[in-house]
Amino acid sequence: MRVGVDLKKLRQNKPIELIARFAFGGAVTVIATLIANRYGPVIGGLFLAFPGIFPPSVSLTENHAEERKQRRTGKSGRLSGRAEASVEAAGASAGAIGLGAFALVLWKGLPAHGLLLLLPLATAAWSIVAIVLWRIRESL
Amino acid sequence: MDVRCPRGRGSYPYVAGSTVGTVDREQWRWRAEAGQERAPRASLHCRSASSPYRCNRLAHAKAGKILTELLLRFLIGGAVVSFFSLLGDVIRPKSFAGITAAAPTIALASVFLTLRRHGAVYTGIEARSMIAGALAFFVYACAVSFVLMRWRPSALKCAAALLPLWGAVAGLCWAAWLRR
Numbered sequence: 001m002r003v004g005v006d007l008k009k010l011r012q013n014k015p016i017e018l019i020a021r022f023a024f025g026g027a028v029t030v031i032a033t034l035i036a037n038r039y040g041p042v043i044g045g046l047f048l049a050f051p052g053i054f055p056p057s058v059s060l061t062e063n064h065a066e067e068r069k070q071r072r073t074g075k076s077g078r079l080s081g082r083a084e085a086s087v088e089a090a091g092a093s094a095g096a097i098g099l100g101a102f103a104l105v106l107w108k109g110l111p112a113h114g115l116l117l118l119l120p121l122a123t124a125a126w127s128i129v130a131i132v133l134w135r136i137r138e139s140l
Numbered sequence: 141m142d143v144r145c146p147r148g149r150g151s152y153p154y155v156a157g158s159t160v161g162t163v164d165r166e167q168w169r170w171r172a173e174a175g176q177e178r179a180p181r182a183s184l185h186c187r188s189a190s191s192p193y194r195c196n197r198l199a200h201a202k203a204g205k206i207l208t209e210l211l212l213r214f215l216i217g218g219a220v221v222s223f224f225s226l227l228g229d230v231i232r233p234k235s236f237a238g239i240t241a242a243a244p245t246i247a248l249a250s251v252f253l254t255l256r257r258h259g260a261v262y263t264g265i266e267a268r269s270m271i272a273g274a275l276a277f278f279v280y281a282c283a284v285s286f287v288l289m290r291w292r293p294s295a296l297k298c299a300a301a302l303l304p305l306w307g308a309v310a311g312l313c314w315a316a317w318l319r320r
Contacts, residue, residue: 001233009229018222025221026214029249033213036254041262042318045269046310048247049277053221055299057228057241058284062295064229084234085295086288089281091238096277102244103270106251110267111260115252123244130239138235 001138012064021056028052049099054092058085091134098130209253217249242277272313280306 028050036044065084069077105122228240247270255263283305287298 001236003236004232005230006232007230010226013226013229021225022218022222024218025225025245025249026218028221029213029217029246030210032246033210033250033254036266041258041265042269043314045266046273046276046314046318048244048250048266048270049273050246051242051277051280051299051303051306053225053245054241054277054281054284055296055303057225058288058299059294059296061234079292082288082292082295086285087233087235088228088238088241089285089288089299091235092241093238093278093281093285095239095242096274096281098239099242099244099277100271100274102247103267103274106247106267107264107271110264115255119248119251123248126244127239130242134236134239 009064012067017060021053024056025053049096049103051092054089058088061085061088090137094133094137095126095130097133098126098128101129102126209257213250213253216253217246220249221245242274242281269314269318272318273310275313276306276309279309 031052032044032047032050035047062081062085064081066077066081069075069080102122102125105125106118109118109121224240224243224245228237231237231240247267251263254266280302283302284299287293287302288295
């Protein structure tokens, strides 16, 4: 399947959704920090991979897909919206393995190397692993 | 009874000299009798030059620093999450865009500040734990995808209801690997 970018989809976002995403993301980051401060890095590190933005993300996907289907066909797009959310969740599972690769690069790289080198490397590891897994999954 | 600083958000105790700790009534009475200290006046602010008791300025500064850091993390975290979220909106197909739902947003937002505050060893330990968190995320995302496809419940309800699964897998990883 061809990968592309559809900038028109940005118009689907309502201002309140953008604000909610920003606030939710900020709140999850702060909560993860507070947990790390309270219980230490071993427990705190787990929450660096907490799927905090995942539930609102799949919910938005469901709503947008539902609205699109309803606008196009006039029929209820509830089920197709949920199917699209399911497909996004399947993609997220590939991203989660990539997240593990991101963490592995940081874990093995620190403290010998600086973050300016490690962070781009780790981000590249996340995207490469996630994309390769996605391609394997699509080819099956 | 603790003697509280009247301007210190009501929670920072007076500190006698350079000693850090709570000064209670008995303690300063004993000190006053021994001629070591004068009894503090409750209305006297810690910064007053005439006060024999000084507020723990270190605690004030530390609290301010922590709040500034949390605010910074909130802003950076919000920006990073919004960026990846918008990226997920414009990418197609949706299965590929799903990758961005598992982007290392929290880590990217906080790793620089964590390194600056706690050092590389602490950040490395967090990264090791993050591997276990990512494994838990994988199991959770697979479960959400399966349940949504099989029974088609509301996406938000399904994703929220299955969050304890993430906690359970992360807890198992902690018990089996990280706790040692």
